[in-house]
Amino acid sequence: MKETKTYFIITYGCQMNVHDSELLGGMLEEIGYHQAEEMEEADLIILNTCVIRENAELKVYGKIGSLKRLKDKDPALIIAVGGCMMQSNEAVEELYKKYPQVDLIFGTHNIHHLPDLISTIEKERGRIVEVWDKEEGLIPDLPSSREDDKKAWVSIIQGCNNFCTYCIVPYVRGRERSRPLKDIVKEVTQLAEDGVIEITLLGQNVNSYGKDLAGNIDFASLLEEIDKVTGIERIRYMTSHPRDFNAELIEVINSSDKVCEHFHLPIQSGSNQILKKMNRGYTREEYLDLVKMIRQTIPEASITTDFIVGFPGESEEDFQDTLNMVEEVRFDSAFTFIYSSRTGTPAAKMEVQIAEEIKKERLARLMELQNEISLEINRDLLNQEVEVLVEGESKNNSEVFCGRDRKNKLVLFPKRKDIIGKIIRVRITDVKSFNLYGEIISV
Ligand code: SAH
Ligand code: SF4
Ligand code: F3S
Numbered sequence: 472m473k474e475t476k477t478y479f480i481i482t483y484g485c486q487m488n489v490h491d492s493e494l495l496g497g498m499l500e501e502i503g504y505h506q507a508e509e510m511e512e513a514d515l516i517i518l519n520t521c522v523i524r525e526n527a528e529l530k531v532y533g534k535i536g537s538l539k540r541l542k543d544k545d546p547a548l549i550i551a552v553g554g555c556m557m558q559s560n561e562a563v564e565e566l567y568k569k570y571p572q573v574d575l576i577f578g579t580h581n582i583h584h585l586p587d588l589i590s591t592i593e594k595e596r597g598r599i600v601e602v603w604d605k606e607e608g609l610i611p612d613l614p615s616s617r618e619d620d621k622k623a624w625v626s627i628i629q630g631c632n633n634f635c636t637y638c639i640v641p642y643v644r645g646r647e648r649s650r651p652l653k654d655i656v657k658e659v660t661q662l663a664e665d666g667v668i669e670i671t672l673l674g675q676n677v678n679s680y681g682k683d684l685a686g687n688i689d690f691a692s693l694l695e696e697i698d699k700v701t702g703i704e705r706i707r708y709m710t711s712h713p714r715d716f717n718a719e720l721i722e723v724i725n726s727s728d729k730v731c732e733h734f735h736l737p738i739q740s741g742s743n744q745i746l747k748k749m750n751r752g753y754t755r756e757e758y759l760d761l762v763k764m765i766r767q768t769i770p771e772a773s774i775t776t777d778f779i780v781g782f783p784g785e786s787e788e789d790f791q792d793t794l795n796m797v798e799e800v801r802f803d804s805a806f807t808f809i810y811s812s813r814t815g816t817p818a819a820k821m822e823v824q825i826a827e828e829i830k831k832e833r834l835a836r837l838m839e840l841q842n843e844i845s846l847e848i849n850r851d852l853l854n855q856e857v858e859v860l861v862e863g864e865s866k867n868n869s870e871v872f873c874g875r876d877r878k879n880k881l882v883l884f885p886k887r888k889d890i891i892g893k894i895i896r897v898r899i900t901d902v903k904s905f906n907l908y909g910e911i912i913s914v
Contacts, residue, residue, distance in 0.1 A: 475503075475504075475505050476503060476504045476505070476514045476515065477504060477505050477506065477507035477512065477513045477514050477515070478496065478499045478504045478505070478506060478507060478513055478514070478515040478516070478517065479506070479507045479509070479510045479513035479515070479516050479517070480492045480495060480496060480516075480517045480518075480519060481510070481516070481517070481518050481519065481534065482519045483518070483519065483520050483521040483530060483531060483554070484519075484520070484521025484523060484527060484554065484555060485521070485523070486624060486671070486673055486709060487626075487644070487673060487675070488519050488520075488521060488554055488555070490615075490624040490626060490673055491519060491554070491579070491582055492517075492519045493615045493616055493617055493618070493624070494582060494613040494615055495517060495519065495553070495582060495585055496615075496616030497613055497614035497615040497616040498582075498583070498585050498586050498613055498614060499515070499585070499586070499589070499616075500614070501586065502586045502589070502590065506616065510541075511541065513548075514547070514548060514549065515548075515550075515551065515589065516538060516541070516548065516549070516550050516551070517551045517552070517553060518534060518535065518550075518551070518552045518553070518554070519554040520552060520553065520554035520556035520557060521554060521555050521556065522555045522556040522558075522559065522562070522639050522643060522813070523555075523638075523639060523640070523811075523813075524808065524809075524811035524813075525811045525812075525813075526811070527556075528556060528562070531556055535550070535552065535566070535572070535573060536570070538550055538572055539570075539572045549574050549589065549592055549593070550572055550573050550574050550575070551573075551574060551576075551577065551585075551588075551589070552566060552573055552575070552576050552577075553576070553577040553578065553579075553582065553585075554578075554579060555579055555639070555640075555643040555644065556643075557576050557577060557578045557579075558578050558579055558580075558602060558642065558643035558644075559643070559814075559815075563576055563600060563602060567598070567600060573598070574592055574596075574597075574599070575588055575589070575592055575598070575599050575601075576599070576600045576602065577601050577602060578602035578603055579643060579644055579645075580603040580605065580606045580607065580610070580645060581601060581602070581603050582610060582613075583610055583611055583613055584601060588601060605645060606629070606644075606645030606646065606648065608648065609629060609648050609650060610629065612654060612658070619862075620666055620667070620892055621666065621667060621668050621669060621860065621892040622667065622668075622669045622670070622671070622860070623662045623667045623669075623671075624673050625655060625658055625659060625662070625670050625671070625673060626650060626673045626674070627649065627650055627655055627672045627673060627674050627677060627680050627693065627708075628647055628648065628649045628650065628674035628675070628676070628677060628680050629644065629645070629648045629650075629674070630644045630645040630646045630647045630648055630675065631644055631646075631647060631675035632646055632647045632676075632679065633675075633676060633712065633750070633752075634750060634817075635739075635749050635751060636748065636749055636750045636816060636817040636818040636821075637749060637779065637782060637810060637813065637816055637818040638813070638816060639815065639816060640675055644675065647676070647679050647682065647683060648683060649679075649680050649681055649683050649684050649688075651684065652681075652684070652688055652692075652693060652696060655672075655693065655696075655697070656696050656697065656700065659697055659700050662703075663700050663701060663702030663703050664702070666702075667702075667703070668703060668704045668705065668860070668892075668894070669703070669704065669705040669706075669707065669860055670697070670703055670705070670706055670707070671706075671707040671708065671709060672697070672706070672707070672708040672709075673708075673709060674708075674709075674710070675710065676710065676711070676712045676715065677690055677708045677709065677710065677711050678690050678711050678712050678714075678715030678716060678720070679712075679715060680693055681693065690708075690711075690720060691719050691720045694706065694708075694720075694723050694724065694727065694730055695723055695727075697729075698727045698729050698730065704729060705729060705860065705877065705894075706727070706729045706730045706731065707730075707731050707733065707879070709735055710735060710737060711734070711735065711736060712737075712752075713736045713737070713751075713753050713757075713758050713761055714751065714752040714753045716734075716736065716761055718764060721765055721768050721769070722768065724769070725768050725769050731877045731878070731879065732769055732771055732772045732773065732877055732878060733772070733773045733775070733877065733878045733879040734765055734772055734773070734774045734775070735775045735776070735777075735879075736758075736762075736774060736775075736776055737776055737777035738758055738776045738777070738778065738796065739751060739777060739778060739779050739782075740778065740779065740782065740785070740789065740792070740793050741755055741789075741793035741794070741795060741796025741797070742755070742785070742788075742789035742790075742792035743755050743792075744784075744789060745782050745784070745785055745792075748782065748783070748784060748818075748821070749779075749782060749818070750817075755792065755796060758796075759799065762800050771878075772878075773803040773878035773879065773880070774802055774803060775803050775805060775806075775879070776800075776805045777805065777806045777807075777808065778793060778806070778807045778808065778837060779808050779809075779810050780793070780807065780808070780809060780810065780830055780834050780837055781809055781810040781825040781829065781830030781833060781834075782810045782818065782825075783810070783818055783822065783823055783824050783825065784821060784822070784825075785810075785825055785833075790833050790837075794836065794837065794840055797837070797840050797841055797844065798840070798844070801847075801848065802841065802844065802845075803845060803848055804841070804905070805837075805841045807834055807837050807838055807841065808834075809830045809831065809834050810825070812824065842904040843904075845904040845905070846902065846903065846904045849880070849903070849904070849907060850902055852880075852899045852902060852907060853899055853900070853901075853902060854899065854900075855899055856896050856897065856898050856899075856912055857876040857877070857878075857880075857882060857897055857899060857907070857909070858876060858877055858894055858895075858896060858897075859874040859875065859876050859882045859884070859894065859895055859896070859897050860874050860875060860892075860893075860894050861873075861890045861891050861892060861893055861894075861895055862874045862875070862891070863891045864886075865883055868883070870886070871883045871884060871885060871886060872884055872885070872887070872890070872891070873906075874895075876897075876907075880907055881905065881906040881907070882897055882899075882906065882908070882909055883906055883907070883908050883909070884897050884908070884909045884910060884911055887911060887914070890911075890914050893914060895911055895912075895913065896911070896912040896913045896914075897909035897910065897911055897912060898910050898912050
């Protein structure tokens with residue numbers, strides 16, 4: 472074994488997984504590992520997996536298959552697979568049987584055991600499977616290895632109790648468990664002391680925060696507490712459920728200078744019949760009322776969403792309701808997904824699954840309409856000034872810098888020295904559906 476051991480983590484799925492990977496990295500650093508620059512040179516490779524849709528799973532299998540080559544070259548390499556996909560017995564069996572290159576399989580409820588599991592493998596070699604069926608309270612507070620100095624994820628609630636009929640998350644992430652308010656405030660205060668200026672509060676449904684805690688604590692009161700932390704300039708949160716959003720929360724967001732004017736409110740469908748079958752707990756009319764309430768209080772708010780097309784039983788008429796919802800609300804942007812049947816969820820057993828070609832064709836129509844609207848909305852920003860937290864070089868164009876404005880829009884602008892990690896002002900000079908271009912006004 473080399474003197475310094477190195478790790479490389481590949482993360483699939485949502486921000487919960489991104490954050491979990493930071494915790495996995497943090498724990499490994501405590502037992503002497505360092506992050507490898509390249510996967511090929513790491514002594515330990517971890518895949519943090521996702522099962523939200525079938526293609527997420529296929530990507531993971533493809534990747535594990537390709538790692539065999541590295542394992543053949545270096546049998547001392549440790550390959551570990553964790554995350555949401557590993558909460559399914561079938562996936563674990565498949566991996567264990569067909570992919571002998573995998574040394575360790577762990578789940579979402581026992582990430583804090585990673586250091587022990589790795590130490591055991593280092594000493595004894597052999598293969599280990601440790602997946603817990605159920606959560607055992609909260610995952611304890613863990614050290615974190617963060618990619619960004621200025622932005623940080625803060626977990627506020629784990630799990631989900633909503634059981635939307637298409638969704639696997641409640642089965643792989645367990646029931647809702649809120650972190651105590653004082654622990655969250657302590658973490659945010661520490662982050663601010665370390666120089667972090669933007670935090671994103673994380674949970675599958677942040678609006679459920681506090682329901683399982685003693686006292687009168689809810690998401691609105693948590694935001695009020697975090698708003699008081701000196702040094703934090705921007706507060707974001709994800710994801711919020713439209714059903715649990717209320718006037719009080721909108722008021723708290725409005726009266727805070729730090730909470731950003733961005734509302735990500737996944738709608739999934741514009742058809743009441745489909746929303747009911749999805750068990751989303753709101754109607755199209757209630758969603759529209761919520762949008763109205765937000766825009767009355769915060770006229771400049773951006774509203775973004777998620778859609779699923781091709782849910783079982785979705786007729787052309789239902790889909791038209793989705794399209795006219797897009798026109799009625801005029802979302803700033805939307806993530807659009809093709810329904811993917813997940814074994815074990817109620818929707819997988821529903822009759823009238825929609826043919827793949829129809830799903831694809833609906834997705835294309837939905838995206839076309841949304842992109843047009845996104846472009847129109849962005850055009851209204853031409854010549855306006857926006858506040859941007861500079862991230863660094865754009866992934867798609869190394870000639871320019873990028874960052875997000877308060878509405879979470881991606882802004883590209885010319886490079887300048889010493890501005891990474893700063894909040895600057897940019898005047899918008901050109902727009903596309905997915906991003907804005909501008910010139911720096913002041914830093
Ligand atoms: N907790 C969040 C969503 C997490 S999953 C919420 O309720 O808003 C992110 C998105 O993936 C969902 O909003 C939904 O649009 C999509 N999604 C979830 N399950 C899916 C499935 N089985 N097929 C297709 N898309 C799905
Ligand atoms: Fe899935 Fe619904 Fe929970 Fe979101 S709220 S994670 S879509 S079950
Ligand atoms: Fe995927 Fe798990 Fe997130 S299933 S979307 S990584 S909670």
